[in-house]
Amino acid sequence: MFSRALALFSLASVVLGQSASPSRLTGRLPALGWNTWNAYRCNINEAKVLGAANQFLSLGLKDAGYQYVNIDVGLLVEQDESRSGRIIPDPTKFPNGISGLADQIHALGLKIGIYSDAGTATCAGYPGSLGNETIDAATFSDWGIDYLKYDNCNVPANWTDSTSPPGGDWYNSNSALRYRQMGDALAAQPRPIQYELCIWGRANVWEWGARVGHSWRMSGDSKPTWSYITSIIKTNVAHLDYTNFWSHNDMDMMEIGVFPSSLSSAAPDRSLLGNGNLTVEEQRTHFAAWAFLKSPILLGTDLSKLNSTQLDIIKNKELLAFHQDPIIGTAATPFNATSSAPTTSPPEYYSGASSKGLHVFIINTGNATDTKTFTLSNVPGLGTSGTFKVHDMWTGKDFAGTYAASDDFSVSVEAHDTAAYLLKRV
Numbered sequence: 001m002f003s004r005a006l007a008l009f010s011l012a013s014v015v016l017g018q019s020a021s022p023s024r025l026t027g028r029l030p031a032l033g034w035n036t037w038n039a040y041r042c043n044i045n046e047a048k049v050l051g052a053a054n055q056f057l058s059l060g061l062k063d064a065g066y067q068y069v070n071i072d073v074g075l076l077v078e079q080d081e082s083r084s085g086r087i088i089p090d091p092t093k094f095p096n097g098i099s100g101l102a103d104q105i106h107a108l109g110l111k112i113g114i115y116s117d118a119g120t121a122t123c124a125g126y127p128g129s130l131g132n133e134t135i136d137a138a139t140f141s142d143w144g145i146d147y148l149k150y151d152n153c154n155v156p157a158n159w160t161d162s163t164s165p166p167g168g169d170w171y172n173s174n175s176a177l178r179y180r181q182m183g184d185a186l187a188a189q190p191r192p193i194q195y196e197l198c199i200w201g202r203a204n205v206w207e208w209g210a211r212v213g214h215s216w217r218m219s220g221d222s223k224p225t226w227s228y229i230t231s232i233i234k235t236n237v238a239h240l241d242y243t244n245f246w247s248h249n250d251m252d253m254m255e256i257g258v259f260p261s262s263l264s265s266a267a268p269d270r271s272l273l274g275n276g277n278l279t280v281e282e283q284r285t286h287f288a289a290w291a292f293l294k295s296p297i298l299l300g301t302d303l304s305k306l307n308s309t310q311l312d313i314i315k316n317k318e319l320l321a322f323h324q325d326p327i328i329g330t331a332a333t334p335f336n337a338t339s340s341a342p343t344t345s346p347p348e349y350y351s352g353a354s355s356k357g358l359h360v361f362i363i364n365t366g367n368a369t370d371t372k373t374f375t376l377s378n379v380p381g382l383g384t385s386g387t388f389k390v391h392d393m394w395t396g397k398d399f400a401g402t403y404a405a406s407d408d409f410s411v412s413v414e415a416h417d418t419a420a421y422l423l424k425r426v
């Protein structure tokens, strides 16, 4: 009886305790960067990570705004015998340690991310941080880490949630508490570290994510399939109210690029592993939707193998400017394009503001080229008067002619492609 009462008492004090707020010195805008997982799985080392960092410069990605070079799970750390001290990087794969790698990445003007897990072990079986948050957060800070992706594997049964939490507030769920413990440990460090809650869309994370970190995964891992793209857009669209500065619904890593050759024999089903299974139109929609819904954009391919079509997609200045807008943090949201527009799932028509004005994004979710139409005055905030030019964000060019607010604008959109416009009042 006594110990049970004590346990309840200590749990209650955790539940009622105020967690530290996430740093406001990082994570205001959705992250732009790269992550090792889709290209290399667990087969990573210093040369591959530094190689990607150098390609940020040589391919113009850094100039386009890409900043984070993130190490995912993968033979990252050896278990310290006693764990009295710190996790130690595998010295064969990281001969200069993570701090030596961080120094080199910082010298390129970029930032470095790392990975751990809110369980006893990572998804690859290396030490997790549950119960060791303080020492691990201090280690990451000492190494010079700028970003932590915190995964959700190997959770002890008593740390899971079988039913809805006390009082119905998921902030007080066991799942949230695991992420809050690391959030508190990060907040106590001298270094601002952007915090990604890789909680797979569980425990209604969008409701409490911004109190604990900067971004949160909306689902399980991304796949290079059109059905993944449409399903994660649907999921995100249901929770767009939670997206703003320091508060990012994360649709997971990008599948733009080539299928990793090292994986082809091991995994003949390309739709199950990273990259290389989307048409150009689907890659455009993938990038545009992540940009206009303001998800973090973390590339996941071997950057050296991107072709010019793909580089043009991921370096599109106007979509990146919408994504990184310094004044408006909210995402584009669905709107009713005409009085008779059909209802689709996910929605096809989105509008949103940037510091340049009002934008319209149109996804053709159908399997054939189709004409898409919107009435300008149906765009929320546009009003019912005035004259407009329609500017194509992909090409950087205006369409000929002008449109009145009461006019319809029609365009032919290829199957699974996305059109992106800025409406310029003239």
Ligand SMILES: *[C@@H]1O[C@H](CO)[C@@H](O)[C@H](O)[C@H]1NC(C)=O
Residues within 6 Å of the ligand: 079, 082, 083, 084, 120, 127, 130, 131, 132
């Ligand atoms: C912290 O790490 C040590 C060493 O790996 C491990 O034995 C211990 O179980 C960890 N703490 C918790 C609470 O899991």
Ligand SMILES: *[C@@H]1O[C@H](CO)[C@@H](O)[C@H](O)[C@H]1NC(C)=O
Residues within 6 Å of the ligand: 011, 156, 158, 159, 174
């Ligand atoms: C789960 O059990 C561990 C070990 O007994 C304990 O430290 C931890 O506080 C428990 N977690 C919860 C949410 O009760």
Ligand SMILES: *[C@@H]1O[C@H](CO)[C@@H](O)[C@H](O)[C@H]1NC(C)=O
Residues within 6 Å of the ligand: 224, 225, 269, 270, 271, 276, 277, 278, 279
């Ligand atoms: C993607 O993978 C699926 C299933 O393996 C396949 O049917 C489809 O043709 C692939 N698409 C492309 C563009 O490679």
Ligand SMILES: *[C@@H]1O[C@H](CO)[C@@H](O)[C@H](O)[C@H]1NC(C)=O
Residues within 6 Å of the ligand: 257, 276, 278, 279, 280, 307, 308, 309, 310
């Ligand atoms: C780039 O790769 C895509 C496939 O992802 C292909 O459709 C496209 O034609 C390629 N572009 C060039 C310039 O080779």
Ligand SMILES: *[C@@H]1O[C@H](CO)[C@@H](O)[C@H](O)[C@H]1NC(C)=O
Residues within 6 Å of the ligand: 334, 335, 336
């Ligand atoms: C579109 O119209 C339908 C039916 O009138 C309405 O239920 C829905 O809320 C509208 N959607 C938006 C985004 O305004």
Ligand SMILES: *[C@@H]1O[C@H](CO)[C@@H](O)[C@H](O)[C@H]1NC(C)=O
Residues within 6 Å of the ligand: 365, 366, 367
């Ligand atoms: C497009 O094709 C897929 C696969 O054949 C099918 O499942 C889907 O229903 C089609 N979508 C539409 C809108 O017709």
